[in-house]
Amino acid sequence: MINMKPIHKGAEADIFLEKAFGRTLAVKARNPKRYRVESLDRSLRKTRTKREAKAMYLASRAGINVPALYAIGRFSMCMEWIEGKLMKDSRQKQSVYVDLGEQLGLLHKAGIAHGDFTTANVLIKEGKPYLIDFGLSEITTSIEEKAIDLILMKRSISKRDFSAMTGSYVKAYPDARKVLDRLSEIEERGRYKTRTLG
Template sequence: MVNAFLNYMKISEGAEADVYLGRIAGRKAVVKYRRPKPYLVKRLEERLRVQRTRREARILSKAYENGISVPAPLLCGRYSIYMEFVEGRILSSMASIPTILLPKIGKVLAELHNMEIIHGDYTTANLLADGSSIHAIDFGLAAQSDSEEEKALDLLLLKRSLENSEFKKALSSYSKYSNNYIETTKLLKEIELRGRYQTRTLLTNKSEA
């Protein structure tokens, strides 16, 4: 692994993977390397790393091949995914998100959901602004699923990472492009109501204790 990344510079470190910046065939590229977990049995750990890397690469490739705004996958190794480098800024690093980008945030998520792709962590920390374009990145928690509740959870994560007025603009665009927005947004409201009910119950129990 060390030799493979000698000419690469580490640019971020996550809970399960490191991200490096380098070049492939003369072009800038990003490599996501899934690190080993020493506390797991080695054979099990290696199998999980391979499975998760392949799953992420497969989902990323499906999104890209269907015209969704994600980095182009270049190569996939046992524990690594090589992708095109996209110049831009992570939305969570911005003091404020330009209004022009908000509808595009909703559009990209709707397109993923139309392909039955659940992102799993669709927040401003995993959205990259390239001029007036939005790219979804980091599919480490992504899954292939037609579950409307999982799609609603993607929306909930997005809502929690945006201001209320920003989310309304993103949701309006999502509703325009989604194949099943009525069911998904209905479930979003139900999930929020369940969460508020559970919070109220917890607070009531504490006050009575």
């Protein structure tokens, strides 16, 4: 690497911006975490890197907006740099939420739950959402895990934006209704718990 200074130090990984072959690349490197036992640390970093690369590959094959994957190492991956802003850092037009719902619908239809679906893991480039950070994703048929993607996003956006999102989610994903029903069920369980505990 030419430029060794990370442009982002995350909880999970460091992101380096590189220029090579006339392109701008993002290198996501999962460096050792000293507070974890070494063998566990290596295995976590390895599985999360693999998991992330696999989900991104499947997502891009399904036509979802994700950074193109260029190379995978044991603890790092090299991908397309998305020149955009995190969704959480600015106000978005309603059309972004409509597009986001479609992207999530396509992702779930492809059998992938994102695992950390928040406005901090969506980049907006030229008004379009790009999904990133698939380290906690699952290749799964679980309706519950898909409902959790919706719950996480719902917590960070307004009611109106969430309904714009679910409108297009339903159109993009045939099993969407099941996921939305499960979402209501989970919320109901939560309400019940708060009532009985409180």
